[in-house]
Amino acid sequence: MRLSKRMRRRNVIAAATAMAVSFSLCACGGSQTSAGAGTETQKTEKTETTETKAETAEKLVIQVGHTEADSEDSIHHKMCTLFKQYVAELSDGSIDIEIIPSASLGGERDMVEGMQLGTIEMASTANMVISNFDPAFSILDLPYVYNDYESAYTVLESDELQQLMDKFAEESSVRILAYGQGGFRDVISNKAVTSLDDFNGMKIRVPESDIYLSTFKAMNANPTPLAFNDVFTSLQQGTIDGFEIVPAVVLANGYYEVCSHVSLTRHLYSPNPLMISKSLWSSLTEDQQRIMQEAADKAAAEQRKWEEDQEQNVFDQLKEKGMTIDEDVDVEAMKKACANAGIYDTYRETIGADFYDRVMNLMQK
Numbered sequence: 102m103r104l105s106k107r108m109r110r111r112n113v114i115a116a117a118t119a120m121a122v123s124f125s126l127c128a129c130g131g132s133q134t135s136a137g138a139g140t141e142t143q144k145t146e147k148t149e150t151t152e153t154k155a156e157t158a159e160k161l162v163i164q165v166g167h168t169e170a171d172s173e174d175s176i177h178h179k180m181c182t183l184f185k186q187y188v189a190e191l192s193d194g195s196i197d198i199e200i201i202p203s204a205s206l207g208g209e210r211d212m213v214e215g216m217q218l219g220t221i222e223m224a225s226t227a228n229m230v231i232s233n234f235d236p237a238f239s240i241l242d243l244p245y246v247y248n249d250y251e252s253a254y255t256v257l258e259s260d261e262l263q264q265l266m267d268k269f270a271e272e273s274s275v276r277i278l279a280y281g282q283g284g285f286r287d288v289i290s291n292k293a294v295t296s297l298d299d300f301n302g303m304k305i306r307v308p309e310s311d312i313y314l315s316t317f318k319a320m321n322a323n324p325t326p327l328a329f330n331d332v333f334t335s336l337q338q339g340t341i342d343g344f345e346i347v348p349a350v351v352l353a354n355g356y357y358e359v360c361s362h363v364s365l366t367r368h369l370y371s372p373n374p375l376m377i378s379k380s381l382w383s384s385l386t387e388d389q390q391r392i393m394q395e396a397a398d399k400a401a402a403e404q405r406k407w408e409e410d411q412e413q414n415v416f417d418q419l420k421e422k423g424m425t426i427d428e429d430v431d432v433e434a435m436k437k438a439c440a441n442a443g444i445y446d447t448y449r450e451t452i453g454a455d456f457y458d459r460v461m462n463l464m465q466k
Contacts, residue, residue, distance in 0.1 A: 161196045161389070163381070165223035166206035168329065174353040174415070177225040178202055180281035180375060180404045187396035196392065198223075204330065210309075216275045219380040225281065228372045229310040235269055236451045240460050243448060244316040245436035247370040250409055252464045253282070257372060261459050274379040278397035281404040283347040283371035284412060287363055289356060290343025293427045294364035297321070297434045306332055306344035312448065316368060317345075319442035320435055333359060347371055348415050349408065357422035364427040366435060375401065 165184065167177035178200065185198035206212055206221055209230040215221030232238040240256070247253040256262055257280045270276040288294045288305070300322040307313040307324040317324035325341055335341045336359040348363055350356070375397055382390065416426050439445070449457045 162199055163222050164199045164201050166201040166212050167225045168204040168209055171202040172353045176283045176349050180225050183400035183403050184396055187399045191392045191396055216378040219378050222381050223377045225373055225375050229308055234273055237265055237453055239312050239448055240452050241372050242312045244368050244439045253370050255463050256460055259463055270379055276377050276379050276382050277374045279375050279401035281373045281401050282408050283373055284408050285367040286345050286347055286369045286371050288343055288345050288366050289351055289360045289363055291361050293362055295427050295430045304342045306341045315444050319439045352415050352418055357419055357424050362425050362427055365430050
């Protein structure tokens with residue numbers, strides 16, 4: 102086999118170096134003690150280098166993406182940070198979670214599709230995104246169904262939802278490890294939205310989700326699907342009147358600069374699945390899978406409690422930023438409008454009547 106010019110040059114240099122070292126040892130008498138010590142030192146250095154390389158090679162690095170800023174107030178970033186912490190603890194540092202924030206891996210739908218293809222490893226997104234892949238998950242996005250955290254947790258921790266998650270993993274190649282949360286969604290704008298009439302003609306940004314469109318149409322608003330990254334500019338330019346989201350996102354992303362009111366409509370509960378590509382999951386050992394699942398469960402439980410506990414703190418900070426928190430909202434009239442528009446009947450069929458009824462019954466117990 103012919104050697105390249107670079108390799109021939111390296112060989113010449115190596116040979117010349119060896120000759121120089123040999124000549125030096127001969128000239129100095131080359132005592133056995135000195136030579137032996139030098140050899141041992143070289144062996145030690147070589148061993149340490151080899152071990153360091155081995156440790157690096159053995160560490161498994163997994164990326165998890167989300168679309169929010171890497172702020173301590175960001176709900177997805179909090180979930181991912183806790184997950185990273187627990188994975189490191191449970192794996193004794195052999196698995197490292199690298200958090201990729203700010204939609205650097207793409208939008209939420211992009212990341213789910215990437216996990217299906219195996220090009221994205223993990224992501225934390227809103228539940229509405231996976232409802233587009235399996236409409237049965239819309240059970241978690243229905244307006245005015247979950248009146249408090251307890252009723253939401255009853256469903257999130259149920260066997261019924263776990264069966265749906267298992268089915269989703271088999272059919273979509275994306276495995277849901279656990280659910281964190283964003284809390285309850287409210288209307289953010291420059292006016293108080295406290296009655297059904299306040300929605301009339303209001304151009305409100307919503308995610309690209311049929312259930313969100315249906316909800317605000319039922320309340321006589323003008324829902325406008327828009328990429329989340331365009332919301333701030335659209336509010337500044339007045340192309341939309343407001344948007345709806347969990348208040349923690351308003352604080353974390355500075356929307357108090359362009360909006361003056363948070364109206365506590367609490368129209369939808371926002372659970373956030375932490376997901377992993379099935380192809381990556383299948384490549385893990387049983388012990389690694391156990392670590393990942395346990396870390397996800399611990400992170401989800403802690404993130405949910407954190408979100409609950411910080412809810413009032415978020416409102417207090419938004420008030421300090423100059424926002425008004427509208428608490429006296431006619432929620433019953435809004436819920437009745439959704440029912441009169443046939444949303445629950447429609448989605449009972451879309452979700453699947455049997456599954457829908459079983460989940461609704463859970464909250465009656």
